Amino acid sequence: MLATQTAEYSVKDIVKSFGGAKALAGVSMSVSSEEVHCLAGENGSGKSTLIKIMSGVHAPDSGLITLAGKEFAHLSPRQAVNEGVQVIFQDFSLLPNLTVAENIALPTNILKSSKIVGKRETRKIAEEALGYIGVDIDINSPLVETSIASKQLIAIARATNLGVKMLFMDEPTTALTRKEVNKLFEVVDQLRKRGVAIVFVSHKIDEIQEICNTITVLRNGEVVAEGLMSKFKAKEIATAMTGSEIATSRIAPPLGKDSRSLLELEKLTSKNTFDDVSFSISEGEIIGLTGLLGSGRTELAEAIFGKYPVDAGCIKVDGKEVTLNSPEAALASGIGYVPPDRLTQGLFLEQSILRNIVAVGLDRQRSRWGAISKSKLAKIGSSWISELRIKTKNPINPVSSLSGGNQQRVVLAKWLSINPKVMILNGPTVGVDVGSKREILEIIRDRAQAGMAFLLVSDDIPELVQICHKVLVIRHGKISKEFNDKQISESAIYKELN
Amino acid sequence: MRNETVLILAIVVFSLVIGSKSPEFFTLANLFDILRSSFVQLLFALGVLIVIISGGIDVSFPIVGIFAGYTAVVIMQKFELNGESLLIPIVLAIVIGTLLGGVNAIAIAGFGIPTLIATLGTAGIFRGLMLTLIGSSFISDIPIALDQFSTSDLVKFESATGTLVRLHVLVIPITLITILISLILSRTLFGRSVYALGGGVEPTRRLGISVKGTQTKIYLLAGALSGLAGILYVSLQRKANPYDLAGSELDIIAAVVLGGASIMGGYGTVFGTVLGVLFINLIKNNLVLLGVSSSWQRAAVGALLVIGITLQAIGESRRNKRRRALSESEVESSE
Numbered sequence: 001m002l003a004t005q006t007a008e009y010s011v012k013d014i015v016k017s018f019g020g021a022k023a024l025a026g027v028s029m030s031v032s033s034e035e036v037h038c039l040a041g042e043n044g045s046g047k048s049t050l051i052k053i054m055s056g057v058h059a060p061d062s063g064l065i066t067l068a069g070k071e072f073a074h075l076s077p078r079q080a081v082n083e084g085v086q087v088i089f090q091d092f093s094l095l096p097n098l099t100v101a102e103n104i105a106l107p108t109n110i111l112k113s114s115k116i117v118g119k120r121e122t123r124k125i126a127e128e129a130l131g132y133i134g135v136d137i138d139i140n141s142p143l144v145e146t147s148i149a150s151k152q153l154i155a156i157a158r159a160t161n162l163g164v165k166m167l168f169m170d171e172p173t174t175a176l177t178r179k180e181v182n183k184l185f186e187v188v189d190q191l192r193k194r195g196v197a198i199v200f201v202s203h204k205i206d207e208i209q210e211i212c213n214t215i216t217v218l219r220n221g222e223v224v225a226e227g228l229m230s231k232f233k234a235k236e237i238a239t240a241m242t243g244s245e246i247a248t249s250r251i252a253p254p255l256g257k258d259s260r261s262l263l264e265l266e267k268l269t270s271k272n273t274f275d276d277v278s279f280s281i282s283e284g285e286i287i288g289l290t291g292l293l294g295s296g297r298t299e300l301a302e303a304i305f306g307k308y309p310v311d312a313g314c315i316k317v318d319g320k321e322v323t324l325n326s327p328e329a330a331l332a333s334g335i336g337y338v339p340p341d342r343l344t345q346g347l348f349l350e351q352s353i354l355r356n357i358v359a360v361g362l363d364r365q366r367s368r369w370g371a372i373s374k375s376k377l378a379k380i381g382s383s384w385i386s387e388l389r390i391k392t393k394n395p396i397n398p399v400s401s402l403s404g405g406n407q408q409r410v411v412l413a414k415w416l417s418i419n420p421k422v423m424i425l426n427g428p429t430v431g432v433d434v435g436s437k438r439e440i441l442e443i444i445r446d447r448a449q450a451g452m453a454f455l456l457v458s459d460d461i462p463e464l465v466q467i468c469h470k471v472l473v474i475r476h477g478k479i480s481k482e483f484n485d486k487q488i489s490e491s492a493i494y495k496e497l498n
Numbered sequence: 499m500r501n502e503t504v505l506i507l508a509i510v511v512f513s514l515v516i517g518s519k520s521p522e523f524f525t526l527a528n529l530f531d532i533l534r535s536s537f538v539q540l541l542f543a544l545g546v547l548i549v550i551i552s553g554g555i556d557v558s559f560p561i562v563g564i565f566a567g568y569t570a571v572v573i574m575q576k577f578e579l580n581g582e583s584l585l586i587p588i589v590l591a592i593v594i595g596t597l598l599g600g601v602n603a604i605a606i607a608g609f610g611i612p613t614l615i616a617t618l619g620t621a622g623i624f625r626g627l628m629l630t631l632i633g634s635s636f637i638s639d640i641p642i643a644l645d646q647f648s649t650s651d652l653v654k655f656e657s658a659t660g661t662l663v664r665l666h667v668l669v670i671p672i673t674l675i676t677i678l679i680s681l682i683l684s685r686t687l688f689g690r691s692v693y694a695l696g697g698g699v700e701p702t703r704r705l706g707i708s709v710k711g712t713q714t715k716i717y718l719l720a721g722a723l724s725g726l727a728g729i730l731y732v733s734l735q736r737k738a739n740p741y742d743l744a745g746s747e748l749d750i751i752a753a754v755v756l757g758g759a760s761i762m763g764g765y766g767t768v769f770g771t772v773l774g775v776l777f778i779n780l781i782k783n784n785l786v787l788l789g790v791s792s793s794w795q796r797a798a799v800g801a802l803l804v805i806g807i808t809l810q811a812i813g814e815s816r817r818n819k820r821r822r823a824l825s826e827s828e829v830e831s832s833e
C-alpha cells in the first residue's frame with residue numbers, strides 16, 4: 001500500500017463566517033504526503049472549522065480547496081471521502097446505535113461503494129483496524145455501551161482504514177493516557193511512511209513536538225505562524241498561539257493552619273477497583289490524584305460522587321458521615337463532580353449557553369413563585385462566560401455553536417456556579433488551550449482561597465505541580481505514594497508513575 | 499430481555515388466556531384467519547418500520563395505500579383495462595404509491611420539513627386530491643381478477659368439525675417481501691444507512707452518506723409498500739372504498755413500536771415488527787372473546803402503544819446502567 005508519488009492537500013484564502021462572526025478570515029495551508037502537520041491555536045481559533053472545510057462538512061464562503069491536484073470550490077463529504085480524506089472528529093461523530101464493528105467498517109464500505117454489507121466482512125474490517133492500532137475492544141458491543149476512551153480509539157481505528165490518504169486528527173488524544181498515546185504515535189508514524197498526509201491537532205505541546213514535522217498556528221481565524229516544527233521551541237508555540245507569554249510557576253495558595261477538614265475518606269474500598277483508600281481534604285486545599293488508566297482513579301472519584309458502589313469504609317463531609325449512593329445525594333451533601341468526557345456528557349447541545357450554565361443550579365435560582373427570573377439567569381450566566389472567557393458572540397446561542405474547548409468551559413462553569421463545598425474535577429483542563437489552562441488554574445486557586453476544597457484527577461502532571469498542595473498517586477487501586485508541598489515535582493511524579 | 503422475547507411471551511400468555519375461554523381459538527382455521535388479517539397491515543408496517551428506524555415518522559401511509567388501491571381500480575374501469583389481469587392493477591397501485599412517496603420525499607428530503615408535519619400535510623393533500631379528482635364513491639364491482647384473488651387459497655379443506663380452513667395464497671409473496679426487506683435493512687449499505695440516519699444525521703452526513711438520497715429512497719420504498727398494501731386491501735375486501743383505512747395509523751404504528759422500533763430512531767427489526775403486527779391483530783380480533791366490547795378496541799391498541807413506549811424508556815435507562823457497568827469492567831481489563 002505504498003503511495004508512489006507525493007500528493008499535495010491545500011487550502012487557499014479560505015473565509016468562513018457563522019452568522020456574521022468570522023471563524024476563518026482567509027486561511028491558506030498546505031500539507032503533503034509523508035508529512036505530519038500540526039494545526040495549533042487557542043480554543044475557538046478555527047482549527048476544527050478548517051478541518052471541516054477540507055473534509056467537505058462545511059462549505060467555505062470563499063477560497064479554494066485542492067486535494068491531490070483536484071480543485072474544489074465546493075466539496076461534499078462524499079467527494080472528500082473519495083479523495084481519501086478521513087477525519088477523527090473532536091466530538092468523535094460516531095453512531096451510538098450501531099455496533100463497534102459497524103462504526104469502524106462503515107467508512108470502508110462507503111469508500112468501496114459496496115452495495116452489500118456482509119456481517120463477516122464487517123467484523124473482519126473492524127478487527128483488522130483495531131489490530132492495526134493495537135487495541136482490544138469487543139467489536140460486537142453497541143457503541144453506546146463503550147467507555148469514552150474506547151470511543152476515541154474506535155474513531156481512530158475507523159479513520160485509519162486502508163483507503164486513507166489525508167488524515168485529520170482533531171484532538172485525538174484527549175481521552176487517552178500516555179500508554180495509548182505512545183501506541184497511537186507509532187501508528188501515525190507508520191501511516192506517514194505509507195504516504196499519508198496527516199494534520200494533527202492537540203493542546204498538548206509535548207505531543208505536538210514529538211510527532212509533527214511542520215506547523216501552522218491560527219489565531220482568531222488567521223495564520224500567525226508557520227514553518228518547520230524544528231524551528232519552534234515549546235514556549236514559542238504557546239506564545240504564537242496566545243500572543244503573550246505563559247507562566248508555569250507554582251501558584252498553590254498558602255493553606256491556613258487551622259482549616260477544618262471538608263472531606264474525609266476512611267478506608268474506602270470497592271471490590272476489585274480500589275482498596276483501603278484514606279485521605280482528607282480541608283477547606284481551601286487542592287489535592288491532585290493521578291495514576292494510569294485502570295488504576296481506579298476515575299472509579300474512586302465517581303464513588304465520592306455516589307456514582308460507583310462502595311463496599312467498605314466511610315465518607316465524611318464536614319465531619320459528618322454520609323451515605324452517598326447517588327449523585328443527587330452527593331450533590332445534596334455539597335459535593336460536585338465534573339466528568340472527563342465533557343463533549344459527550346452533561347451538555348444540552350441545542351440549548352443556549354446560558355441555560356446550560358445554570359442547568360444544575362436551576363433550583364437555587366428559582367424565585368419565590370417558582371419561576372426563574374430571566375434577568376437573574378442572564379446575569380449569572382454572563383459573569384461565568386466572562387470569567388471563563390467563553391468565546392461567543394451571544395450567550396443565547398446554542399452550545400453546539402461553540403468550539404470544543406469552549407464547550408468544555410461551559411461544563412466547568414455549570415459546576416462551579418453551584419458552588420459546592422468539595423469539587424472533584426476529573427481532567428480539569430482537558431481540551432483547553434495552553435493559554436487558558438493557566439487561567440482555569442487561577443480560577444481554581446481563587447475558589448480555593450474562598451474555601452472550596454478541590455480534588456483534581458489528572459494526567460497532566462505539570463498542571464498538578466502548578467496548583468496542588470498534595471499529589472496522590474494511585475496504582476492498582478491503592479494510594480502508592482503521597483507527595484506533599486515541597487516534594488511535588490514533575491520528575492518525582494513521573495518516576496512514581498512508571 | 500429482548501423486545502422480541504417479551505412480545506413472544508405476551509403472545510403466548512394472551513393466547514392461553516383466550517384459549518381457555520374459547521376452545522375454537524386453538525384451531526388452524528383461527529390461526530389462518532389471524533394471518534390473513536395481518537397481510538395488509540404487515541406491508542404497511544414494514545414501510546413504517548423503515549421510516550421509524552431512520553428517525554422519522556409517517557402518518558400518510560393509510561391514505562397513500564387507499565389512494566393507490568382506489569385509483570388503480572378507477573383507472574382500470576375508466577380505461578377499460580383487462581379486468582382478468584391481476585398484474586395490471588397491482589403494478590398501477592405500486593407506481594401510484596411510489597409517486598405519492600416521492601411527494602413525501604420532496605417535502606422531507608427536498609424542503610427539509612420535519613417528517614411528522616410533512617406527512618400530516620401530504621396526507622391531507624392526498625385525501626383531498628383523491629376525493630375531488632379521482633372520486634368519492636364506493637366501488638363494489640372491482641375488476642374480476644382482484645375480486646377472485648380474495649378467495650385464492652393455498653390450502654383449503656373442511657375440518658373434522660365442519661368449519662372451512664383456508665390459508666390465502668398471499669402468505670407466500672408476503673413472506674418473501676418480508677424476508678427481502680429484512681435483508682435490505684441488515685445487509686445492504688442502504689439499509690445500514692437507514693440505521694445510521696436514525697443514530698444521528700450529522701455523523702451520517704460526515705461519513706459521506708447522502709442524507710437526502712437515503713431519505714428519498716426511504717419514502718419511495720415506503721410509498722411502494724403502501725401502494726401494494728392498498729391494492730391488496732381492496733382485493734381482500736372485494737370493494738374499493740375511498741374512506742377506508744383512515745385511522746389505521748394507530749394500529750400499525752403501535753405494532754411497529756411494540757415490535758421494538760425506537761420512536762427516537764436507530765433501532766428496530768423486521769422480526770419484531772412481524773410479531774408486533776400479529777400481536778395487535780390477536781388482541782383486536784379476540785378481545786370480544788374476553789367479553790370486551792369492540793368499541794374498546796381502539797382504546798386497547800392506544801394503551802398498548804403507550805405501554806410499548808414506556809417499555810422502551812425503561813429499557814433505555816437499563817441500558818444506561820449496563821453501559822456504566824460495562825465501561826467500568828472495560829477499564830479494569832485494559833490494565
Ligand SMILES: Nc1ncnc2c1ncn2[C@@H]1O[C@H](COP(=O)(O)OP(=O)(O)OP(=O)(O)O)[C@@H](O)[C@H]1O
Binds near residue numbers: 019023048406
Ligand atoms: N456551527 C457553528 N455555528 C456557529 N459558530 C460556530 C460553529 N462552529 C464553529 N463556530 C465558531 O467558530 C469559531 C471557531 O471554532 P472552531 O471549532 O473551529 O475552534 P477550534 O480552533 O477547533 O477550537 P477548540 O480548540 O476549542 O476545539 C468559534 O468562535 C466558534 O464559536
Ligand SMILES: [Mg+2]
Binds near residue numbers: 047049170403
Ligand atoms: Mg476544535
